[in-house]
Amino acid sequence: MKQFLDEQFLLHNKTAERLYHEFAKPMPIIDYHCHLPPDQIAEDRSFENLTQVWLYGDHYKWRAMRTNGINERYCTGDASDFEKFQKWSETVPYTLRNPLYHWTHLELQRYFGVNELLNPASAGRIYEECSAKLQLPEYSVRGLLTKMNVKVVCTTDDPIDSLEHHARIKADDFGVRILPAFRPDKAMNVDNVAAFNEYLRKLEIVSNTSISSFNDYLAALKSRHDFFATMGCSVSDHGLEQIYAEPWTESEVRGIFSKIRSGGELTAIENLTFKSAMLEIFAIWDWEKGWVQQYHLGALRNNNTRMMRSLGPDTGWDSIGDFSQGRALATFLARLDEKDQLAKTILYNLNPADNEMMATMIGNFNDGSVAGKVQYGSGWWFLDQKDGMTKQINALSNMGLLSRFVGMLTDSRSFLSYPRHEYFRRLLCNMFGEEIENGELPADIEWTGSVIRDICYNNASNYFNWKEVATASTIKASS
Numbered sequence: 001m002k003q004f005l006d007e008q009f010l011l012h013n014k015t016a017e018r019l020y021h022e023f024a025k026p027m028p029i030i031d032y033h034c035h036l037p038p039d040q041i042a043e044d045r046s047f048e049n050l051t052q053v054w055l056y057g058d059h060y061k062w063r064a065m066r067t068n069g070i071n072e073r074y075c076t077g078d079a080s081d082f083e084k085f086q087k088w089s090e091t092v093p094y095t096l097r098n099p100l101y102h103w104t105h106l107e108l109q110r111y112f113g114v115n116e117l118l119n120p121a122s123a124g125r126i127y128e129e130c131s132a133k134l135q136l137p138e139y140s141v142r143g144l145l146t147k148m149n150v151k152v153v154c155t156t157d158d159p160i161d162s163l164e165h166h167a168r169i170k171a172d173d174f175g176v177r178i179l180p181a182f183r184p185d186k187a188m189n190v191d192n193v194a195a196f197n198e199y200l201r202k203l204e205i206v207s208n209t210s211i212s213s214f215n216d217y218l219a220a221l222k223s224r225h226d227f228f229a230t231m232g233c234s235v236s237d238h239g240l241e242q243i244y245a246e247p248w249t250e251s252e253v254r255g256i257f258s259k260i261r262s263g264g265e266l267t268a269i270e271n272l273t274f275k276s277a278m279l280e281i282f283a284i285w286d287w288e289k290g291w292v293q294q295y296h297l298g299a300l301r302n303n304n305t306r307m308m309r310s311l312g313p314d315t316g317w318d319s320i321g322d323f324s325q326g327r328a329l330a331t332f333l334a335r336l337d338e339k340d341q342l343a344k345t346i347l348y349n350l351n352p353a354d355n356e357m358m359a360t361m362i363g364n365f366n367d368g369s370v371a372g373k374v375q376y377g378s379g380w381w382f383l384d385q386k387d388g389m390t391k392q393i394n395a396l397s398n399m400g401l402l403s404r405f406v407g408m409l410t411d412s413r414s415f416l417s418y419p420r421h422e423y424f425r426r427l428l429c430n431m432f433g434e435e436i437e438n439g440e441l442p443a444d445i446e447w448t449g450s451v452i453r454d455i456c457y458n459n460a461s462n463y464f465n466w467k468e469v470a471t472a473s474t475i476k477a478s479s
Helices: 014-024 038-042 050-054 059-067 081-095 099-112 123-133 141-147 164-172 193-207 214-230 250-261 268-289 305-311 326-338 352-363 386-399 419-437 445-463 472-478
Strands: 029-031 150-154 177-179 235-240 292-297 344-349 374-376
Touching: 014 419, 014 445, 029 445, 038 141, 038 164, 050 081, 050 123, 059 081, 059 099, 081 099, 081 123, 099 123, 099 419, 141 150, 164 177, 193 214, 193 250, 214 250, 214 268, 235 268, 250 268, 268 292, 268 326, 326 352, 344 352, 352 374, 352 386, 374 386, 386 419, 419 445
Parallel strands: 029 150, 150 177, 235 292, 292 344, 344 374
Antiparallel strands: none
16 A cells, blocks of 8 residues: 555556656746736735645635635634634545645645644644744745746736736746736626726726726727736736637728617627627737737536625635537637737646547647647636646647647646646556557657656746746756
C-alpha cells in the first residue's frame, strides 16, 4: 500500500516518476487566468491567520461545508476566524474523493510543511503552526507567489477598473509579472437595463466621456481597451453561458442602444443582438492588438435566488449548465475567420458532455499561422479535478495536438492554489508514463520530457508572446 500524498503521488510507474521529477516539477508557473486580488499583491499583504488566507472567499470550501450541515455563520457569517477553521476541519474528513481533500493536504504540505491530516483533533495544532508561519516575511502574498516559482499572473479586471494596483506593482519591479486581463462581461450584459445604465455612468467617469450614443459607448470602451494595453495587458476573458452569434447591423445596434439609454426594456432578440455585436467588436479589438481572447463557457450561475439576494454572486451557488454550444460557437469563430480577424483563442468548457465537440471545434480554425492558434483550455471550475482534467487531456489528445497545449491555470481567488499546477503535472506525466510502459508510446524520455516542459510552461510563454522559454540548462542555472 502506497503512503498517502508521498513523493510519487498520482505517479503509478517509474517512467511517470522520472517524467515528473526531471521534466515537469522544475518548470516555473504561468497563471494566465485567475481571480487573485491585485490590491493584496500591491500592498504585499500578510495574513493574520490560516482562515484569512485559506477560507475567505473560497466558495469551493463553503459549498462542502454547507453540504456537511455547517451553518452559514461559519462560511460567510460573523463567526470568529478560528471557529470557521474548526468547522472546515470537521468537514475535511468527509471530503474523501472530492478534489478538496487532495488540494487541502497538498497546500498544507507545499506551503507550510505540514504532513498531518486535517481533522478536528489536529485542527488546533495546524491552525497555530500555519498562522505563526504566516507572520514571517516569506509568507506575505508576494512571498507565497515566489515560493511556488510563479513567473506570470494575469488577474481578471473590469474595463472600468483603474488598474492603480497594477501600476503600483509595476513600479515596485516585483520579480513576478502581474498583468491585467480585460474582462468586459458587465459591458455587454443588458439583462437588467437599469444596472447597465448605472455601469455606463461609471464608464463615463473613468473614461472622461459623455455617453449618449452607441458610437460614444464604443469610444469610451475602446479607450479603456487601449489603456489596458499600456498597462501590459495582452489577454481578454469572457465568462458566458454560451457564445452569442446573432446577425446584426450597426443601425440595429444603435437603435437598441438608444432604447437602453431611454430606460426601455429589451426584447429577447434585441438582447441577443446587442450581446452578439459587442462580443464580435471586442474580438476584433483583441485581434488588432494581437491579444489572446479567452471564453469560459457553460456555467449556470446564481441558481439559489434567496442566497444570491442575501450574499451576492461568487458565493457558491453555481452549477454546470446544459447549454447548446456548437452551432453559435462555429458561427462566431467563422465570422471572424472570414474577415481574417480571429485572434488567438482559448475555449474553456464546463460541461463534460461537450468535451469532444470543443476539441474538434478548435481544429476548424487552426489555420497554420500559429501553432495551436485556437486552444481547448484546461478543465476549469467543477472540472479542474482528476477526472475532469483527464477527460479534457484525452479529448484534446484524440482530436488535436496535446503537445501544443498551453497547460494549466488556477482560476482561483486564493494565493494557496498553486499546487493545482502540480496536480495537473502529475496527472499529465502519469498518462504519458503509463502509455510508454505499455508500449503505446516510444521510450524516448528526452523528447517526451521536452513535450511535457512545453505543456507545463513554454507553450504558454510563447503563445502569450512572453517568450521566456525555460530549457533544462536555464532551469538548473536558476535553481
